[in-house]
Amino acid sequence: MFRDAWLVTKKDLLIEIRSRIVINQIAPYTLLILVLFGFALDADTETLRDTGPGLFWVSTLLVAILAIQRSVDIETSDSAIDRLMLSGISPTSIYIGKTIGLYIQLIILEVMLFIVMVVLFDMSVESYPLIIASAILTTLAISSSGTLYGVIASGLGVRETLLPVLFLPVLAPAIIGATRAFGDAFGRVSSDGWAWLGLLSVIAIVYTLVGMLTYGNILEDT
């Protein structure tokens, strides 16, 4: 199962490396969001530092929507999904493969976003392990639910408008946890950031399991 999943991941990443949509279009959009936040918050560095953790995850979510749509587009254009299913790869493997592919792309975008945010907002990190652990878990929650919701919203002719309506509320608890953990890691809030990792783990595991169990049902009709 994991071998097949890795094949799907490699396929998605190879397409991205060749088309460079993520690097050429989605990554600049990520940076643009951060700059706009700077303008919107009056370029007050202290305010930007305080709100930085939240802005980071809101930017990630907005970027994730584009990355999810791109991930679905790869399969729906030219009916590629039919060929993928005819290849004998199980829907669960396709789901895991696409989730890992999306996960890697989001992690790359988050690293870029993080560096730019630290520089532009002049932020200092107090705990790198907490940043890394919370980013790993939150990105898993985003990519596992995103892969599932991407296919739910596809093929209906209203994907661009329907996907955010379905996807964003589901991730509200993950964003609360991730923002608190990041806030602690940046020394901006007094809560215990490590305590949030338990909740983030539960969210990531639950969404991954629901995705693995239900993805096949939806894929049949795509």
Place this chain on the structure above:
Amino acid sequence: MQSTEKQEFTTSRGTRFMGISLLIGIPTLLIFAFLLSPADDNMDDAVRLIYVHVPMAIFAYVAIITTGIGSVFFLWKKSRWWDTVAHASAEIGLILCGLVLITGSIWGRPTWNTWWEWGDVRLVTTLVLFLMILGYLALRQVPANPEMRAKRASVVGIIAAVNIPIINRSVEWWENNTLHQKSSLTDGKLENLTLFTLFLGFIVVGISYLWLMTHRFRVGWMTTEIETAGIAELIEERLNEGNSTVVNSQPQQKDGTK
């Protein structure tokens, strides 16, 4: 509810009974809430909102859990009955969530001196659930094959139900406190008439939920039947068109060969 397959109306003896019970129950609740029950020492007259606010909140959760259960059974049994239950319950859940948010805000203004408080676990949880159910119903309204739509909505319904404890925990830890008072019911603070009025509220809101659920289920069932019949009719029409084209073209071919 299963016997509604050939039914043309949404009314039955059961719904009439529930409707009449509500006609008696709602005025009785209003009389108890506004005239007979006393004002609270701390909350004053604002306590009267609790008689509808708390039962509606509980039944909003019941409605969303019912949607989750219906969605699981639909994916498992492939039964349209369960799908219609999930859909009907989600609509009522949305209305209840909306009313909980409105009554909560009205109650919050004199009690907390604010219309909205981000630090309150239950209000924020209800708001996130409200948005999730909005998404579920938005998906339900998309013009598409009913079965395909039902499958996708089921997954969204399951995630919404699974999310109830997750959202609640996350919001509770988020602020690590809540303005909401602890449950007066479990604390045993409510007594006599206040407690009776609250239970009456539970009964009235519970019957309202069942009454709306039954009617909405039957409307949903008939809507799907019409949709399915419409699609079947269109397919038959197309097949007939195809057959008539073949029949018409056959003599021409014969003529051509002569």
